[in-house]
Amino acid sequence: MEAQPNTPATSPPDKPARWVMPGLGLFQGLAVTGKNMVQSFYKKERMTTVQYPEERAPISPNFRNFPFLVYDNDPKAGLRCTACSICEKECPPQCIYIVLERDENGKSLKRPKVFDIDLSVCMNCGICAEVCPFDSIYMDGEYELSTDDRFGGLLFGLDRLSKSAEYHMKLRPEQASEVMARRKADEEKKAAAAAAKIAKAKADAEAKKAAAEEKGGEQ
Amino acid sequence: MLPLAAVISEPSLFSLEHLPRLPQRLVELLLGNFGAPEWLVSIAGFLVAAGTVVGVFLGGFALLSLIERKTLARIQNRIGPNRAGWFGILQPVADGIKMLTKEDIVPDKAEKFLHLLAPILIVVPAILALGVIPYGREWTPVSLELGLLFFFAVGSLTELSVFIAGWASGSKFPMLGAMRAISQMISYELPLIITALGVVMVSGTLSLPHIVEQQNGGFWHWNFFTPWGFFAGILFFICSIAEANRCPFDLPEGESEIVAGHMTEYSGFKYALFFMGEYLGLFAISALGITLFLGGWQAPLPGLGFVPTWIWFFGKLAFVIFLFLWIRGTYPRVRIDQLMRFAWLCMIPMALLTLPAAGVWHFTGRGLLSWVLVVPLLLVPWVIVGVIFNKRLAAATRTYTFADG
């Protein structure tokens, strides 16, 4: 689209500048800096810096930095991750590396054998947490992750990534409780479904048995 | 084995007023007591007196480098250095250690000898100039009859060393900085000297202690509070900002344009020497301004004579230097052509105007008649300049329109 020609102004200009004396602007500038200097001694909103290692700026509960994996109860068996690799695929800088654990027969155990995230590559975007369908990966609020070991220290494996569901609950109570409630409901539904299935199977078997008996009786 | 008799014969030696001269007097008395020849006593005395000044101002340099950062930090709503020692008091020490342990880099294309010479040359004239300032009634390190002349003669050496630094670095940014420095300092030296001449005309002497003594009797006797002295003092202040290469006239080092100007190719302790030279120069020019216009070591009110005079002097110095820092925290830098135009078209004519005014003041004496004569003489041209500026500023006013559609 082309630029339009300059349309005439329909509103008067704001605040026409008035010049009282030359150098007034310079004194105004001095007044502003002087005011800032004096007020920095007693006004909180002027002095916004914090002395970092001793004091810290408050962190928003929503703050995200680096992902972690959630487990229920047991760090190994309770890991929610099923190694489905969705996060691996969606990760923008491709910093997630997952190997599925299999038993001797090559059958999937639906849990990760290796789950590595490279901190030096991760850009803390949170997409992995967003796409995960198993409520397994969430963003941590921890931000002091620097280390002097540039290779091993920045590669986070399962041992450093796994954190308990209680940790998640403490970090983001709202999100975690919603997830827990959903998971609980899901489990109950599943259990109910399983129970229904078992009951159905039983009923089926009994019906079959009865039919067979009937058949046998006939013969 | 102190010469007790001599000390008792000089009861004022241990008063606060005489404190800065104490080392010098002690050395002189001690040597005299041992029967040293006259010339040796006076040379030793001079050396100790010079050492006192150098010591005081090197301490001042260290303190100012911290205070400047603290003040600028407060202006910018920060805290400033506070890690080294109590309230960062050891920061200058930390900086010094850092500077000393840094690698000294000399560019391949530099003139090696001159490259080394420049930072030394920039410190020496500043210290020399500090030697002739009267800091207190009893404390003038070197009392020269032509003190003012000596000050300006030595002070102009700074330009030379800045140019040496820029040229000897064999690099482009330092060269640009050096060219800027030379043109700026020469241009501003003229109005600086002319404004000082007014004081010389009224005082009738080039000796700085005499100039101070003539301003005694309360602040209304200071040169700054006479009509010609007021204008001359303001002009002197502006020129001294330019002479000291401070913001908004810090073009030679203009860090947003030419990196660090003449200091670009320096590192380590040579770089620190440039800073030292700059700060000592700042002290020197402020001290001269105080001597000429703010009554030197004179107390502001006659009843305040019980405070040692050098405390008044350093109090005034602190105030003037705070003005420098405040200005540095506020203004952007001017451009080189504007700087030069300002010097030649505004500063020098205005400075020249103060000369006849000072003459009239001198001959009519302090009274109603002199006020009636001098004030219009100065005010009319200032008003004319003001009107011209006002017109130009009005032309600079912009109207902004708003499109709704």
Place this chain on the structure above:
Amino acid sequence: MVSAPSTYSSAPILEGSDADQLLRVSLGPQHPSTHGVFRMNVVLDGETVVSLKPVFGYLHRNHEKIAEGVTYLSSMPYTDRLDYICPLSNNWAYASAVEKLAGIEVPERAEYMRVILAELTRLINHTAFMGFILGDMGAWGSALMYAFRERELILDLFEDLTGARMMANFMRFGGCRNDLPAGWAEKCSVLVDDYGPFLDEMEKFLVGNEILLARCQDVGQLPKETLINGGITGPMLRAAGVNYDIRKADPYGIYERFSFRIPLGDKGDCYDRIMIRFLEMRESLKILRQALDQLPDGDYVNPKIKIRNFKPPVGEAYARIEGPKGELGFHLISDGTVNPYRYRVRPPSFINLTLLEDMCLGLDLADVVIILGSIDIVLGEVDR
């Protein structure tokens, strides 16, 4: 005297007798005021600029090619890193391009949220600009610190909402990632109320300052036609008096619902560019006030959009918004797979930079720095 350079990376070839009088200076890439890693090969006659060749690419990160290799969603955090001063505008531009491509509707509440965030981003950008330009002029960081003090307050809001201060990664196709937290709109209202006094203080600090007037007026102006032909957009174009703001010229989102005005400049020099940004901030505050008052309830994202395995239909789309720096557009070509076939950014910083030499010729070295500052570039967007 100076002929065209053989390549941009080499210094210009000089001919004639006074060629040896000229000084060739490489300003950058390591230079205090090139706003990052930008280089200008400048030829100086004394301190007057005879020739200026920009050299860039030091921050090239393959943004477009990377985006063609990852999914549509995965490009979103990369757009944060284009113009890292204002990530949320970039998010919006990219999201609206994908929405156009896939024909996604955006719920009402999400539209309002987007407007609020984009205008807050404009405030951030212009406020930071005031600090940067004063730094370029040689002021010792006071304006920068004041600007950053207020910017931090907006970044706090962003942190509450998006979880990150700068790299927001917040917009999603068909809305936003999460809803406003409780109390956010009220906090934002307070900020909008407090911003006016800050702008007053800043204006008092800068606008009347005679040194600033002397430095900025009549520096770097170009005729309107040149600017239009050069594709310049944003405050730089409007400072020259051309009424072209995409919010009005080609309305997107829900900008038609708000009443605001487009400030137009007088001469188009650096001073006008500063002033236009001041006036734009005041208009942004008006938009924010209206948007916060009208903020409806509802979905923050279109619930029909699936987040995994997102595949837009085959097609092509270009969407643009009025970013704080100018027209920010994204051009996408889809071949129906999860990755875009072609992904192209129209970065305002980069295109506004193209006329740098025309603005600088014949001026001082010190002016070059101000002009570069007044263009308001971010090297992340220039080099991509």
